[in-house]
Amino acid sequence: MLPARTEVTAMPTDSSPDTAVDAPLSFDDLAASRRRWIEQVLRPWCLQAALKHLRQADLEWLDIAGRADANASLWTWAWDRFPELTHEGLPGVNETHRVSVQLRDGRLVEGFPDSRRSRRGMLVLVQQQTDGGLTDLGPFSIDDIASVRRCDGPVLNDDRDH
Numbered sequence: 001m002l003p004a005r006t007e008v009t010a011m012p013t014d015s016s017p018d019t020a021v022d023a024p025l026s027f028d029d030l031a032a033s034r035r036r037w038i039e040q041v042l043r044p045w046c047l048q049a050a051l052k053h054l055r056q057a058d059l060e061w062l063d064i065a066g067r068a069d070a071n072a073s074l075w076t077w078a079w080d081r082f083p084e085l086t087h088e089g090l091p092g093v094n095e096t097h098r099v100s101v102q103l104r105d106g107r108l109v110e111g112f113p114d115s116r117r118s119r120r121g122m123l124v125l126v127q128q129q130t131d132g133g134l135t136d137l138g139p140f141s142i143d144d145i146a147s148v149r150r151c152d153g154p155v156l157n158d159d160r161d162h
Contacts (some may be wrong), residue, residue: 024075027049027068030057031129034142038065042064042065042077044081046073046074046077046078046080047078047080047081048081049078050143051121051141051142054075054078054120054142055075055121056122058070058074058075058120061073061074068137069091071091071092071119072091072092073091075091075092075120075121076090076091076092078121078142079092079093079142081142082145082147082148084097084099084148084150085099085113085123085148090101092115092118093113093114093115093123094113094115094162095113095114095115097110097150097151098110098111098112098150098151099111099112099113099125099148099149099150099151100148100149100150100151101123101125101140101145101147101148102145102146102147102148102149103140103144103145104143104144104145105129105144105145109125109127109137109138109140110125110127110151111125111127111135111137112124112125112126112127112128112137113125113126114126117136117139118139121141121142121143122138122139122140122141122142123138123139123140123141123142123145124137124138124139124140125137125138125140131137
């Protein structure tokens, strides 16, 4: 019986020394290796990467992550740095709770995240006015957000689509 992994030596080139790679032998090992890479490297990178780098990754996402939808992975993982903006197992930002967003320039804004319009690292909030009307706030760059906290309060009365 073969071992689960074997050492593979890459063919040397003029510009690189001999390198040893611990390659998985079975498909199950390969799939497990990819899952580990996603959880230990890719997702943590998304949590801390600057907007500029996230947008570069977005352009190459098919090559980096395979067929994974960038909104469901790259951008959701990036927003996970602010847990109040995401919901476990759902892509994009969570619209169900009013949030208070502290911006790095000192401004504090409150509203409901608009998942449909919060794209590619730019957060859009919807704020309900006393007369029942809605006002958009933002977009705010993920790089400009210092912190997010969930606010208690009434739900948004959203009649925009009716």
